[in-house]
Amino acid sequence: MCGPMRGAVIGALLYEGRAKTAAEAEVLAASGTIRFSPCHEHSAVGPMAGIISPSMPVFVLKNEENGNHAYSTMNEGLGKVLRYGAYGPDVIERLKWMETVLYPALKKALAKAGRVDLKNIIAQALNMGDEVHNRNRAATSLFYRALAPAIVRTSPQPERAASVLEFINSNDHFFLNLSMAASKVVLDPAAGIKSSSIVTVMARNGTDFGVRLSGTGDAWFTGPAPVPDALFFPGFTKEDANPDIGDSAITETGGLGGFAIAASPAIVQFVGGSSQDALDYTLQMYEITAAENGVYRIPSLDFRGTPTGIDCVKVVEKGILPFIDTGVAHKKPGIGQVGAGVLSAPAEPFEKAVAGLAARLRR
Amino acid sequence: MCGPMRGAVIGALLYEGRAKTAAEAEVLAASGTIRFSPCHEHSAVGPMAGIISPSMPVFVLKNEENGNHAYSTMNEGLGKVLRYGAYGPDVIERLKWMETVLYPALKKALAKAGRVDLKNIIAQALNMGDEVHNRNRAATSLFYRALAPAIVRTSPQPERAASVLEFINSNDHFFLNLSMAASKVVLDPAAGIKSSSIVTVMARNGTDFGVRLSGTGDAWFTGPAPVPDALFFPGFTKEDANPDIGDSAITETGGLGGFAIAASPAIVQFVGGSSQDALDYTLQMYEITAAENGVYRIPSLDFRGTPTGIDCVKVVEKGILPFIDTGVAHKKPGIGQVGAGVLSAPAEPFEKAVAGLAARLRR
Structure with a gap:
């Protein structure tokens, strides 16, 4: 741990x-x-x-x-x-x-x-x-x-x-x-669809980054969690940061958070980005998702629905990784938050997940 | 009335x-x-x-x-x-x-x-x-x-x-x-500066549209108020609409409202506009203002300050009229609101105001 x-x-x-x-x-x-x-x-x-x-x-x-x-x-x-x-x-x-x-x-x-x-x-x-x-x-x-x-x-x-x-x-x-929890309660029923490459969970425990696909049951596909780019609180640097941690990437899994960052350009400012960068991040996420949300919409994209339902096959084929907003914890116990920022998910869990789905389809 | x-x-x-x-x-x-x-x-x-x-x-x-x-x-x-x-x-x-x-x-x-x-x-x-x-x-x-x-x-x-x-x-x-009132309390101290062509009041009474300049004392410069383009409530049309009315254009006079509409693309949607239109309206208002607000900022313009301080001379020289958001009242007494929309201020009060300022400078 x-x-x-x-x-x-x-x-x-x-x-x-x-x-x-x-x-x-x-x-x-x-x-x-x-x-x-x-x-x-x-x-x-x-x-x-x-x-x-x-x-x-x-x-x-x-x-x-x-x-x-x-x-x-x-x-x-x-x-x-x-x-x-x-x-x-x-x-x-x-x-x-x-x-x-x-x-x-x-x-x-x-x-x-x-x-x-x-x-x-x-x-x-x-x-x-x-x-x-x-x-x-x-x-x-x-x-x-x-x-x-x-x-x-x-x-x-x-x-x-x-x-x-x-x-x-x-x-x-x-x-x-x-x-x-609103993202979780919407994604859970998407689990267990035969052959489906849709990602139903992205989560990090501060050591590993894990994903689950709809079509691969309870299996977790994991790889090392990266350290986020962040705006650090005074007195802290990336040296102090723990690798990415928490269940909050369920919001991105549901088409919110980093996937909807065009709605929230203030966040990319944390890490020196422009409002155009925020639009571009969201536009990229349409490349790896299956649908556009009918209710959640982005004003600056003329109220286009948020990119929703990550297709793991598209992630691996296109080499476009999910964009995630995150808080940053100190790597030592007892200290607390040291910053907030953004990162791209690591490739390894998605590559393993596609291989896992393929193995299951060959059975 | x-x-x-x-x-x-x-x-x-x-x-x-x-x-x-x-x-x-x-x-x-x-x-x-x-x-x-x-x-x-x-x-x-x-x-x-x-x-x-x-x-x-x-x-x-x-x-x-x-x-x-x-x-x-x-x-x-x-x-x-x-x-x-x-x-x-x-x-x-x-x-x-x-x-x-x-x-x-x-x-x-x-x-x-x-x-x-x-x-x-x-x-x-x-x-x-x-x-x-x-x-x-x-x-x-x-x-x-x-x-x-x-x-x-x-x-x-x-x-x-x-x-x-x-x-x-x-x-x-x-x-x-x-x-x-926050706009009013900021603009009132700008009144009474000799030779200043800055607009300190834009107001409409449902019949006339009036402006006051910093450099022209208590004088009102007026012209007929136009009828706004609007999203009308079911059962009402532009035929029912009273000409533009109210003190709320003091927000635009202070660099908010229609001048900050890039922050609020949902409003141009009322009248069939896109989020790019909202950006464009705000960008145009920089052409007729004297400054950019140091506190009020627009995320989708990379946190650029709102266009603030309408210069009446620029309005008349460039032929760019202040862009105003507004509610729409029924033209008959006793009925109430029939819609909400946008409009450009009429040219006449600004033309008269420049003439009024020029007359005062010639004294």
């Missing part, structure tokens, strides 16, 4: 009360008594280290057309947070507040507000400068607007409601975990 | 309790006992009919650098509303609710929250698909996010706070009156 994931595991064991110190948690984590499993094997997603431990509340998303569900944790904010491998007392305290204040407030508000249409929010956010991976300001705002009255009406005390509103308002990435 | 303004005057007299019926109000309005005066002559702005009557609460904006203030009413929402000339019982009831519930809630919340930086909100909104004239979804969201916790904390009852949040959430144009 890479540094930030080790840090997040330490934090989760402290949060769960399974260890009293980081040293104790490390021993426990290495003892073989803790079971680890990828989120994606449980219809779940988590950004960066992506740790979901038994007591963490999750959002439950429903795909109304197919009846399946997806799950994600709630976003903690930026900086020193569990998903970037930090595990100090402030991190654990925040997680406890999220469990005991934020989660009950959202649960009651959602019950009162009824159905919240995330597809509609994402479609609007793409018209408002978000690609809902590295920019979630608009989607967070729209989600906040939709729920705030119900949060106020169902809260036992106004002060508690205000603290929940402030927590969401303080974090423009609050929606990220929802855009990830 | 044009139809929608007559409707709004009737509504304001009913709201103020100065008349019991529309017929009574019409007689009173025509009697000579009611004084009418342009908002702009009182550091104020109002969209469309722009009626501000004595009991209506207003936002008070401060230009911190110059110390001056500007005022605007609060936005009522869409459809049958006073500013579009409607005056039915629902319109009056809503205005009373705004006076007795919305205004006290916002006043207390603003006192608690302290300074709200509208310049910052507008700068962000331009990165989020708004040009803050015909699109205010992002700016409304950001304003809502900034104030919601304080509204909750200062409200006597949670239900009252929730009703205020719902009112703002139901109206993506809530911020419009603030973007107008």
